[in-house]
Amino acid sequence: MQKLVVIGAGMASGRMLEHLFEAAPGAWDVTLFNAEPRGNYNRIMLSPVLSGEKSYAEIVTHDEAWYDTHGVTCRFGEKVVGIDRDRKVVIGEQGEVAYDKLVIATGSNPFIIPLPGHDLDGVIAYRDLDDTNRMIEAARPGARAVVIGGGLLGLEAAAGLRLRGMDVTVVHIMGHLMERQLDEAAGYLLRRALTDRGIEVCCSANSKEILGEDGKLRALKLDDGTELPCDLLVMAVGIRPSVALAKEAGLETGRGIQVDAQMHTSDPDILSLGECVEFDGQIFGLVAPLYDQAKVAAQTLTGEASEYIPREVSTKLKVTGCDLFSAGDFAEGEGREDIVFRDPARGVYKRLVLEGDRVIGAVMYGDVADGNWFYGLIKDGTDISEMRETLIFGPAFQGGASVDPMAAVAALPADAEICGCNGVCKGQIVAAIEAGATSLEAIKATTKASASCGTCSGLVEQVLAVTLGDDFVLPTAKPICACTDHPHEDVRRLIKAKELKSQPAVMQELGWKTSNGCHVCRPALNYYLLADWPLEYTDDPQSRFVNERNHANIQKDGTYSVMPRMWGGMTTPEELLAIAEAAKKYDATVKVTGGQRIDLLGIKKEDLPHIWADLNAAGMVSGHAYTKGLRTVKTCVGTDWCRFGTQDSTGLGIKLEKRLWGSWTPHKFKMAVTGCPRNCAEATCKDLGVVCVDSGFEISVGGAAGMELKETEPLAKVATEQEVIDISVAFLQLYRESANYLDRPYKWIAKTGGLEWIIAQVVDDLDNRAALIERFDISQSVYQKDPWAERATPQYERAWSPLADLTKEAAE
Amino acid sequence: MSWIDIGALEDIPVQGARVIKTKMGCVAVFRTADDAVFALSDRCPHKGGPLSEGIVHGHKVTCPLHNWVFSLETGEAQGADEGQVPTYDLRVEAGRLLIDASKLAAQSAA
Ligand code: SRM
Ligand SMILES: Cc1cc2nc3c(=O)[nH]c(=O)nc-3n(C[C@H](O)[C@H](O)[C@H](O)COP(=O)(O)OP(=O)(O)OC[C@H]3O[C@@H](n4cnc5c(N)ncnc54)[C@H](O)[C@@H]3O)c2cc1C
Ligand code: SF4
Ligand code: FES
Numbered sequence: 001m002q003k004l005v006v007i008g009a010g011m012a013s014g015r016m017l018e019h020l021f022e023a024a025p026g027a028w029d030v031t032l033f034n035a036e037p038r039g040n041y042n043r044i045m046l047s048p049v050l051s052g053e054k055s056y057a058e059i060v061t062h063d064e065a066w067y068d069t070h071g072v073t074c075r076f077g078e079k080v081v082g083i084d085r086d087r088k089v090v091i092g093e094q095g096e097v098a099y100d101k102l103v104i105a106t107g108s109n110p111f112i113i114p115l116p117g118h119d120l121d122g123v124i125a126y127r128d129l130d131d132t133n134r135m136i137e138a139a140r141p142g143a144r145a146v147v148i149g150g151g152l153l154g155l156e157a158a159a160g161l162r163l164r165g166m167d168v169t170v171v172h173i174m175g176h177l178m179e180r181q182l183d184e185a186a187g188y189l190l191r192r193a194l195t196d197r198g199i200e201v202c203c204s205a206n207s208k209e210i211l212g213e214d215g216k217l218r219a220l221k222l223d224d225g226t227e228l229p230c231d232l233l234v235m236a237v238g239i240r241p242s243v244a245l246a247k248e249a250g251l252e253t254g255r256g257i258q259v260d261a262q263m264h265t266s267d268p269d270i271l272s273l274g275e276c277v278e279f280d281g282q283i284f285g286l287v288a289p290l291y292d293q294a295k296v297a298a299q300t301l302t303g304e305a306s307e308y309i310p311r312e313v314s315t316k317l318k319v320t321g322c323d324l325f326s327a328g329d330f331a332e333g334e335g336r337e338d339i340v341f342r343d344p345a346r347g348v349y350k351r352l353v354l355e356g357d358r359v360i361g362a363v364m365y366g367d368v369a370d371g372n373w374f375y376g377l378i379k380d381g382t383d384i385s386e387m388r389e390t391l392i393f394g395p396a397f398q399g400g401a402s403v404d405p406m407a408a409v410a411a412l413p414a415d416a417e418i419c420g421c422n423g424v425c426k427g428q429i430v431a432a433i434e435a436g437a438t439s440l441e442a443i444k445a446t447t448k449a450s451a452s453c454g455t456c457s458g459l460v461e462q463v464l465a466v467t468l469g470d471d472f473v474l475p476t477a478k479p480i481c482a483c484t485d486h487p488h489e490d491v492r493r494l495i496k497a498k499e500l501k502s503q504p505a506v507m508q509e510l511g512w513k514t515s516n517g518c519h520v521c522r523p524a525l526n527y528y529l530l531a532d533w534p535l536e537y538t539d540d541p542q543s544r545f546v547n548e549r550n551h552a553n554i555q556k557d558g559t560y561s562v563m564p565r566m567w568g569g570m571t572t573p574e575e576l577l578a579i580a581e582a583a584k585k586y587d588a589t590v591k592v593t594g595g596q597r598i599d600l601l602g603i604k605k606e607d608l609p610h611i612w613a614d615l616n617a618a619g620m621v622s623g624h625a626y627t628k629g630l631r632t633v634k635t636c637v638g639t640d641w642c643r644f645g646t647q648d649s650t651g652l653g654i655k656l657e658k659r660l661w662g663s664w665t666p667h668k669f670k671m672a673v674t675g676c677p678r679n680c681a682e683a684t685c686k687d688l689g690v691v692c693v694d695s696g697f698e699i700s701v702g703g704a705a706g707m708e709l710k711e712t713e714p715l716a717k718v719a720t721e722q723e724v725i726d727i728s729v730a731f732l733q734l735y736r737e738s739a740n741y742l743d744r745p746y747k748w749i750a751k752t753g754g755l756e757w758i759i760a761q762v763v764d765d766l767d768n769r770a771a772l773i774e775r776f777d778i779s780q781s782v783y784q785k786d787p788w789a790e791r792a793t794p795q796y797e798r799a800w801s802p803l804a805d806l807t808k809e810a811a812e
Numbered sequence: 813m814s815w816i817d818i819g820a821l822e823d824i825p826v827q828g829a830r831v832i833k834t835k836m837g838c839v840a841v842f843r844t845a846d847d848a849v850f851a852l853s854d855r856c857p858h859k860g861g862p863l864s865e866g867i868v869h870g871h872k873v874t875c876p877l878h879n880w881v882f883s884l885e886t887g888e889a890q891g892a893d894e895g896q897v898p899t900y901d902l903r904v905e906a907g908r909l910l911i912d913a914s915k916l917a918a919q920s921a922a
Pocket of ligand 4: 860876
């Protein structure tokens with residue numbers, strides 16, 4: 001009998017032995033080493049053991065009787081410490097064994113991030129039964145666990161611990177969960193499902209340090225300073241093939257033990273398989289390919305010709321109730337096409353990636369019934385040209401089911417607010433329709449919904465359509481862009497009604513047709529989200545136009561212009577000297593603008609952080625000349641100097657600018673305060689203008705002097721500066737909350753049906769005015785920061801300069 | 813082919829770009845939402861806009877100056893516009909970005 005020694009009694013070697021004993025019973029004298037004090041069990045079922053849904057006994061693959069029957073000498077709980085290839089012996093902790101053939105199946109080791117404190121009591125990995133038992137022991141209800149890693153393993157650990165009653169937080173470094181298996185949209189749905197079952201999820205979160213007390217774990221500290229207290233910390237951040245033994249024995253290793261298609265290592269008498277190997281540059285982390293390898297390895301041992309061919313793998317998450325499936329390659333790519341299906345009402349998302357007439361990848365969430373069918377199409381390379389149109393509906397599709405474009409509205413609960421101005425919710429509208437109001441006008445008359453600013457009329461019409469069915473013909477509003485059927489108004493109101501707080505959330509719930517939007521919808525969504533959820537939403541620079549991303553105006557030659565604020569058009573000799581010096585240092589063209597300040601043109605991108613630092617040092621901040629935000633507040637000299645001046649127009653202009661700067665708005669917002677009706681500051685063609693008169697101040701809004709020329713219309717006449725400031729803030733906030741992206745105030749006012757409604761909101765209703773001001777101030781607590789000061793740092797200097805300079809290399 | 817290391821994948825923001833300087837002008841190196849990377853000339857064929865400053869969506873970029881849209885894969889202008897941006901071979905290995913310098917050199921000779 002030939003002597004076969006196997007190192008590692010895991011899932012791969014277990015399967016190989018099954019094949020071997022079947023093909024050549026009695027041909028081998030097998031010795032099986034395992035570092036774990038037990039034989040082969042179904043490792044992937046550890047998660048149900050953790051959650052309590054299964055016991056260890058139920059997941060044992062090979063028991064004592066099995067090893068007996070096949071005459072396997074089991075050396076469990078004994079680690080192999082060396083291989084002597086010259087003498088052909090394996091060295092275990094308890095002694096040597098000689099081999100004719102050797103199989104290395106040592107699997108992989110969980111990766112432990114070497115954070116300070118990683119060796120504290122209470123920090124564990126998730127790999128084997130012992131880890132699982134330690135988690136079960138620590139999982140007292142009410143105790144707290146943190147799981148680092150939002151991949152398959154981390155989430156299964158989190159769900160299991162949660163089922164055992166722990167408070168669980170998942171800390172994930174990437175922007176969405178399971179980023180290697182899921183795209184952003186599916187990641188969002190998964191996150192929502194986990195949050196619903198009480199698991200906290202922090203994405204884009206970087207762990208910094210593990211804190212302890214008397215050698216015992218106390219909390220995880222993130223690099224933003226947050227501390228997450230915990231009694232148990234599970235690190236599930238990835239695995240590394242276990243290669244040390246093979247490497248020491250002088251076998252060729254890369255990331256894993258290198259094997260050929262017959263599973264030979266660089267020594268023909270030594271085979272290797274499982275998670276410890278590297279084949280053709282690939283390493284493995286799921287069992288399906290390992291089972292293929294097991295078959296090949298067994299055939300190689302019995303002398304049968306065979307070849308290992310890697311195939312597509314599919315992933316499912318074993319968390320009861322979170323149905324997701326991913327298979328193949330779902331990256332976008334040359335000549336690839338997406339088919340996306342979303343059913344927001346059911347929380348379903350499906351995406352197929354096609355290349356030519358074949359499906360090459362699939363991601364699905366919520367409804368995974370067809371997953372294996374798609375997986376089959378991917379593996380077999382089936383030509384799907386015949387069924388392309390209906391492919392996404394799966395094998396059962398009979399040619400009838402159509403997708404309901406109004407699903408988002410249909411799914412709103414009765415108490416979802418449709419009309420924000422008048423506080424009308426969906427239920428009231430439905431009741432009115434049932435009572436006989438079957439047109440928009442009738443709804444307006446009976447419920448007041450859409451009777452004010454009118455931005456919800458699209459939604460009201462959709463409620464009509466959903467309720468009346470075919471009896472109502474929906475007027476078509478222009479969608480934002482080709483990525484969606486919804487116009488701006490609907491998206492704005494649905495973001496509020498459904499409390500959507502991220503771009504993937506909006507895209508999923510409102511049925512976006514592309515995976516991540518385009519240059520038209522993304523800036524609009526980014527604005528809506530930051531305006532509606534200033535504290536919850538994080539601004540996304542990649543969804544902004546170049547000027548707002550780089551905080552300077554791009555010029556036609558790719559250089560930038562830099563314009564510091566000059567509050568109310570006032571400056572000082574010191575500021576002018578600093579500007580002059582900066583202009584010389586960075587070789588800028590200097591221009592006095594139409595907005596009462598100075599523009600420095602022709603600055604190179606890599607110089608921006610430097611010129612900002614120089615201007616900051618002289619006390620100047622960004623003029624936001626590049627934003628959809630507050631631009632300038634022009635003033636005239638007023639009572640300080642002018643013989644006609646009635647009020648301190650300069651001072652008021654400065655106060656307004658200091659209050660409002662930094663805020664983002666749907667389009668740019670320009671203001672002016674002028675000292676008398678002679679109007680030297682041109683206040684009557686601004687978005688908001690103030691004309692000072694003897695008895696006080698006349699505020700007017702909705703002017704423009706750009707592509708259209710518009711005189712402002714009167715908003716209010718007030719006696720004090722404070723009222724001017726309050727009404728201006730309230731007006732700006734109302735505009736921020738309800739206008740469409742890229743509508744200047746005059747366009748927004750026209751769409752709301754005139755100034756009447758706005759006057760009621762910001763002038764007459766004092767409580768509402770106060771509420772608008774409060775919301776504005778909350779937003780300013782986040783956004784009134786000088787973007788230049790934040791970016792005049794070494795980190796930005798690097799990010800703003802070229803990644804590499806190849807001007808020398810490329811010449812070779 | 814001769815591959816040159818130009819930096820780490822992490823140096824490029826997701827859905828963003830950085831430029832590298834070469835003898836033939838700047839080359840924009842893009843990273844998309846699904847972590848694919850592409851290298852294209854940083855000059856828009858329309859009026860020379862810096863494509864590296866455009867909004868990246870899917871495997872496309874929109875020029876920041878006049879909104880032409882280009883495929884990052886082929887460099888071809890999309891929709892009604894006509895134009896072609898030179899592309900370069902780029903790959904990621906162990907988190908490092910490697911660009912094929914032979915094409916950069918070949919073009920400068922031409
Ligand atoms: C610098 C300046 C011209 C100047 O040299 O004086 C200027 C320069 C530009 N204006 Fe302006 N506008 C400037 C005052 C104005 C004014 C006058 C004013 O504000 O008193 C107007 C008319 C008033 C108005 O806005 O209603 C004006 C109406 C526009 C428009 C048309 C807006 C509209 O709604 O019709 C645009 C296009 C746009 O925003 O879409 C525009 C766009 C631009 C852009 C940003 C074009 C662009 O997108 O690249 C120019 C940027 C050049 C740069 O890099 O600096 N600029 N622009 C002025 C800067 C003022 C400042 O200190 O911030
Ligand atoms: C919690 C969990 C859930 C999972 N879920 C899934 C899933 O849903 N789907 C899926 O496809 N995959 C899943 N996996 C991955 C799957 O379990 C592995 O791919 C598979 O077990 C690897 O098999 P292997 O034989 O290569 O290694 P292992 O099963 O790890 O076996 C290797 C064995 O070798 C032993 N060993 C190592 N070094 C030595 C030494 N020097 N001497 C002696 N013995 C040694 C180890 O103790 C170990 O028992 C999951 C893994 C875990 C931990
Ligand atoms: S008027 Fe036209 S050309 Fe002049 S700065 Fe304004 S946008 Fe540019
Ligand atoms: S320069 Fe790129 S679109 Fe005009």
